[in-house]
Amino acid sequence: MTQDFYLYNTLTRTKEKFEPINPPNVGLYVCGPTVYGDPHLGHARPAVTFDLLFRYLKHLGYKVRYVRNITDVGHLEDELADEGEDKIQKRARIEKLEPMEVVQHYTNRYHHFMDLLNVLPPSIEPHASGHIIEQQQMVKDIIDKGFAYEINGSVYFDLQKYNSRYGYGTLSGRVMDEMISNTRELEGGDEKRFPLDFALWKKADATHIMRWPSAWGEGYPGWHVECSVMGMKYLGSCYDIHGGGMDLIFPHHECEIAQSTAVTGKPHVRFWIHNNMVTINGQKMSKSKNNFITLEDIFTGQNELLEKAFSPMTVRFYMLQAHYAGTLDFSNDALKAAEQGLARLRKGMQNLEKIKSSEDSTVNVKVLEKKAYDAMNDDMNSPVILAHLFEGTRMINAIQDGHERISRKDLRQLRNFMHAFSYDILGLKPEQEQVSGDEGRSGELIGLILQLRQEAKERKDFATADRIRSGLAALGVKVKDTKDGYEWEIG
Amino acid sequence: MTQDFYLYNTLTRTKEKFEPINPPNVGLYVCGPTVYGDPHLGHARPAVTFDLLFRYLKHLGYKVRYVRNITDVGHLEDELADEGEDKIQKRARIEKLEPMEVVQHYTNRYHHFMDLLNVLPPSIEPHASGHIIEQQQMVKDIIDKGFAYEINGSVYFDLQKYNSRYGYGTLSGRVMDEMISNTRELEGGDEKRFPLDFALWKKADATHIMRWPSAWGEGYPGWHVECSVMGMKYLGSCYDIHGGGMDLIFPHHECEIAQSTAVTGKPHVRFWIHNNMVTINGQKMSKSKNNFITLEDIFTGQNELLEKAFSPMTVRFYMLQAHYAGTLDFSNDALKAAEQGLARLRKGMQNLEKIKSSEDSTVNVKVLEKKAYDAMNDDMNSPVILAHLFEGTRMINAIQDGHERISRKDLRQLRNFMHAFSYDILGLKPEQEQVSGDEGRSGELIGLILQLRQEAKERKDFATADRIRSGLAALGVKVKDTKDGYEWEIG
Numbered sequence: 001m002t003q004d005f006y007l008y009n010t011l012t013r014t015k016e017k018f019e020p021i022n023p024p025n026v027g028l029y030v031c032g033p034t035v036y037g038d039p040h041l042g043h044a045r046p047a048v049t050f051d052l053l054f055r056y057l058k059h060l061g062y063k064v065r066y067v068r069n070i071t072d073v074g075h076l077e078d079e080l081a082d083e084g085e086d087k088i089q090k091r092a093r094i095e096k097l098e099p100m101e102v103v104q105h106y107t108n109r110y111h112h113f114m115d116l117l118n119v120l121p122p123s124i125e126p127h128a129s130g131h132i133i134e135q136q137q138m139v140k141d142i143i144d145k146g147f148a149y150e151i152n153g154s155v156y157f158d159l160q161k162y163n164s165r166y167g168y169g170t171l172s173g174r175v176m177d178e179m180i181s182n183t184r185e186l187e188g189g190d191e192k193r194f195p196l197d198f199a200l201w202k203k204a205d206a207t208h209i210m211r212w213p214s215a216w217g218e219g220y221p222g223w224h225v226e227c228s229v230m231g232m233k234y235l236g237s238c239y240d241i242h243g244g245g246m247d248l249i250f251p252h253h254e255c256e257i258a259q260s261t262a263v264t265g266k267p268h269v270r271f272w273i274h275n276n277m278v279t280i281n282g283q284k285m286s287k288s289k290n291n292f293i294t295l296e297d298i299f300t301g302q303n304e305l306l307e308k309a310f311s312p313m314t315v316r317f318y319m320l321q322a323h324y325a326g327t328l329d330f331s332n333d334a335l336k337a338a339e340q341g342l343a344r345l346r347k348g349m350q351n352l353e354k355i356k357s358s359e360d361s362t363v364n365v366k367v368l369e370k371k372a373y374d375a376m377n378d379d380m381n382s383p384v385i386l387a388h389l390f391e392g393t394r395m396i397n398a399i400q401d402g403h404e405r406i407s408r409k410d411l412r413q414l415r416n417f418m419h420a421f422s423y424d425i426l427g428l429k430p431e432q433e434q435v436s437g438d439e440g441r442s443g444e445l446i447g448l449i450l451q452l453r454q455e456a457k458e459r460k461d462f463a464t465a466d467r468i469r470s471g472l473a474a475l476g477v478k479v480k481d482t483k484d485g486y487e488w489e490i491g
Numbered sequence: 492m493t494q495d496f497y498l499y500n501t502l503t504r505t506k507e508k509f510e511p512i513n514p515p516n517v518g519l520y521v522c523g524p525t526v527y528g529d530p531h532l533g534h535a536r537p538a539v540t541f542d543l544l545f546r547y548l549k550h551l552g553y554k555v556r557y558v559r560n561i562t563d564v565g566h567l568e569d570e571l572a573d574e575g576e577d578k579i580q581k582r583a584r585i586e587k588l589e590p591m592e593v594v595q596h597y598t599n600r601y602h603h604f605m606d607l608l609n610v611l612p613p614s615i616e617p618h619a620s621g622h623i624i625e626q627q628q629m630v631k632d633i634i635d636k637g638f639a640y641e642i643n644g645s646v647y648f649d650l651q652k653y654n655s656r657y658g659y660g661t662l663s664g665r666v667m668d669e670m671i672s673n674t675r676e677l678e679g680g681d682e683k684r685f686p687l688d689f690a691l692w693k694k695a696d697a698t699h700i701m702r703w704p705s706a707w708g709e710g711y712p713g714w715h716v717e718c719s720v721m722g723m724k725y726l727g728s729c730y731d732i733h734g735g736g737m738d739l740i741f742p743h744h745e746c747e748i749a750q751s752t753a754v755t756g757k758p759h760v761r762f763w764i765h766n767n768m769v770t771i772n773g774q775k776m777s778k779s780k781n782n783f784i785t786l787e788d789i790f791t792g793q794n795e796l797l798e799k800a801f802s803p804m805t806v807r808f809y810m811l812q813a814h815y816a817g818t819l820d821f822s823n824d825a826l827k828a829a830e831q832g833l834a835r836l837r838k839g840m841q842n843l844e845k846i847k848s849s850e851d852s853t854v855n856v857k858v859l860e861k862k863a864y865d866a867m868n869d870d871m872n873s874p875v876i877l878a879h880l881f882e883g884t885r886m887i888n889a890i891q892d893g894h895e896r897i898s899r900k901d902l903r904q905l906r907n908f909m910h911a912f913s914y915d916i917l918g919l920k921p922e923q924e925q926v927s928g929d930e931g932r933s934g935e936l937i938g939l940i941l942q943l944r945q946e947a948k949e950r951k952d953f954a955t956a957d958r959i960r961s962g963l964a965a966l967g968v969k970v971k972d973t974k975d976g977y978e979w980e981i982g
Contacts, residue, residue, distance in 0.1 A: 065592065098725060100615045101556065108612050111602075121599050124591045130621025133703050212624050234589060445936040448962045452943055455955065464946065471939045 010272040026062040027239030029231040034071040035106035036091040038294045039113045041278045049275040049324040051119040068122040072103040073129045074223045082199035113295045116312040118427045128226035135221040139200045147262040153203030153217040172250040224255035242269040275324045310335045317342040320382040348393025358405035365410045369417045501763040517553040518730030520722040525562040526597035527582040529785045530604045532769045540766040540815040542610040559613040563594040564620045565714045573690040604786045607803040609918045619717035626712040630691045638753040644694030644708040663741040715746035733760040766815040801826045808833040811873040839884025849896035860908045
């Protein structure tokens with residue numbers, strides 16, 4: 001059924017046919033969160049994007065080893081200058097906790113919210129702080145290869161030397177000379193031979209808590225080293241796919257390529273895939289603009305930008321409505337629209353279970369299924385897939401209304417197709433089906449009882465009407481008579 | 492309200508008054524799972540035991556830093572001889588996975604089941620493999636202090652030398668000379684100067700996957716080093732409480748004390764607390780005896796020793812029915828009894844919300860509350876606490892039945908007491924409250940509707956009776972008239 005799967009490779013700026021290096025195995029590495037704050041939309045988008053890729057690769061029958069890291073050390077406030085306080089240490093200082101308590105708390109929160117979004121756990125979730133020795137080893141290797149230098153207990157990557165040998169900036173499309181002229185005077189640049197050189201290992205000053213002994217004295221790894229190290233440790237020196245947010249292309253992924261290439265002499269990744277950013281009402285999300293929305297805000301409705309709470313599956317649906325490579329503007333209205341779209345799809349999925357087959361078909365399931373696979377194979381075009389799923393729900397409704405007919409074989413195929421795409425690939429699970437089903441049922445049962453009470457009143461059977469009211473009260477349902485009829489509430 | 496809290500200290504074999512070294516902070520370290528298999532009853536018991544301790548310490552107002560580790564390296568098949576394959580590597584070989592995929596999978600499973608058991612996550616959950624450099628540092632420190640020697644790329648602890656200086660065996664009550672005469676000829680003992688010496692660092696042979704560079708060549712840490720290292724890293728060189736299963740006293744905890752003492756010259760833990768083991772129908776649980784029960788088995792009922800599934804809260808209740816220091820025999824009947832006990836307690840908690848206060852009290856809440864705290868303060872005597880909670884439910888029922896009265900102030904105190912002990916301290920959360928509450932309500936609403944239908948039939952109002960039947964049918968409720976009245980089902 002499936003054909004060639006094409007993915008847009010940031011490195012080559014073309015859609016390329018995906019073929020694993022070592023089929024049926026696929027190695028996938030994705031940059032995970034720096035765990036110093038509550039998960040927000042900026043965490044959800046890469047998680048959902050690469051969950052879609054992970055799910056589809058598995059659907060295609062590959063054996064995927066998906067590595068998504070936890071950054072718990074080395075990510076400094078000023079990423080470009082390699083200066084400032086460690087983000088986690090800063091949070092620990094503010095909250096009066098040991099840094100690893102901060103890491104544990106926000107890692108647990110991240111897992112919780114990813115679970116709610118139906119994001120599958122990766123095969124391995126390595127921590128940067130859990131691979132210090134491996135990072136030190138890579139730093140040594142880079143020094144041995146002549147692409148790094150030690151100064152005052154810190155080690156920096158020698159970017160000019162690397163650039164002259166391998167060329168730097170291919171992924172981001174930047175040219176060294178332009179970068180230099182655009183570089184502001186960087187703080188702490190004194191130590192660096194060249195302003196764009198980046199830290200592989202930083203000397204820990206007296207106030208730094210997260211520190212380890214090394215050949216260069218006590219210190220901690222630079223931010224970029226961890227991903228080179230953990231990707232290659234678990235997926236080999238050259239693996240299939242590396243993903244992450246577009247904001248990571250420069251400098252993080254560019255530096256990662258430089259580090260790995262410096263050691264092995266060749267690039268370590270075949271496909272670089274990047275999701276685009278989330279904006280809020282057209283603006284970049286930032287704490288200073290006070291338009292910063294956490295996932296908890298959305299799921300509880302506790303944010304002034306939101307009218308009400310939206311469910312995790314609504315958020316997932318909303319993200320899938322845009323192609324991962326386009327920006328995604330977040331707003332209360334966009335979520336309301338996504339909620340309606342999801343409800344329509346779910347209604348279709350429910351009707352799918354009810355429709356009956358006929359002797360023959362007037363619908364073409366095969367073509368519909370092919371179009372959905374074509375969209376998925378065209379760089380994971382999830383909005384187009386959703387359009388085809390809606391075509392599927394229209395087909396289902398037309399069959400239910402008797403305007404179309406479907407054969408037994410086609411109905412089986414339609415069910416397989418709708419389930420595979422809605423549930424397995426897009427990951428839109430039926431949400432708290434039990435509870436809402438039951439809540440809905442209680443409400444409708446109460447409605448039925450109150451109609452009976454109304455009828456009793458109309459025939460002047462007040463004894464029955466009162467009995468119904470007290471019967472409901474015993475079950476916690478309060479009934480209030482109004483001039484238009486009645487209202488009720490549970491509580 | 493609370494008085495002195497006494498805990499049985501394995502080290503001194505007495506109940507000692509608990510006082511933190513640095514109040515209001517408490518440092519608590521507990522040996523977590525070796526993640527190479529699905530979580531079973533043997534995992535649940537220490538988790539629930541030390542969750543009770545963690546909850547109570549927090550209830551007492553302490554600021555607790557609870558560290559529970561994940562052992563993902565260095566735990567060999569033959570623990571005493573320091574020989575055999577790494578348990579995780581063996582599982583990885585069998586399942587054809589990278590060892591860290593095995594670690595991730597079973598860590599996720601462990602978290603999932605601990606969540607179901609309402610076991611709170613620890614403040615920090617460090618991985619052994621994430622602290623290799625720190626373990627190497629401790630091994631170096633022990634060598635520097637003269638209590639370890641290197642041979643053929645492995646490092647062993649010099650137990651005779653340590654024993655003559657500090658004494659070995661205090662925790663387990665073993666005497667070195669007796670241990671020697673009881674020691675069977677240990678495989679691989681050639682390298683060791685003395686048969687009871689234990690590995691701090693093991694040379695990795697060619698087939699060993701999990702390996703790191705070190706001053707002694709490529710290898711991996713011995714099993715005991717991780718807990719000394721991670722406890723002292725996150726809780727300091729001497730901290731309040733170390734917990735674990737009784738089976739870990741020797742050799743694991745004994746070796747841990749030796750390692751830490753060798754470095755600092757003094758013991759690193761004030762209180763050693765150990766939970767006893769789980770037996771199954773009177774026998775030790777083991778895979779070879781085929782009486783091995785995983786938590787999933789219990790929660791789904793998929794095990795030949797079980798008649799049916801039991802809920803996580805039933806398992807928790809059943810564990811709390813025994814004092815942590817006694818053995819706990821597991822059987823289908825024991826779980827059935829626990830299920831009934833839990834249902835009785837829950838019924839009492841529900842009635843507690845319904846009872847009304849009077850002008851005065853004929854019950855003594857204060858004495859009841861004091862007895863519960865006394866039991867908790869007496870080495871966490873959870874079975875006695877449960878007995879007092881049942882006394883509370885009898886009190887509630889007597890008030891509800893009008894045999895006793897309770898004042899407004901006492902009712903508030905009774906609610907605070909019952910909630911604090913049932914929910915906060917014992918951690919017996921109302922299970923799937925939303926769903927069952929709603930399921931219960933649907934059932935009762937249907938009952939009410941069907942009574943109304945019965946009355947309609949009795950007054951020969953068959954139109955209404957039919958309307959009710961079709962109204963229910965539209966909501967998925969099937970009604971069947973029987974000679975005794977009617978039956979109904981949802982579906």
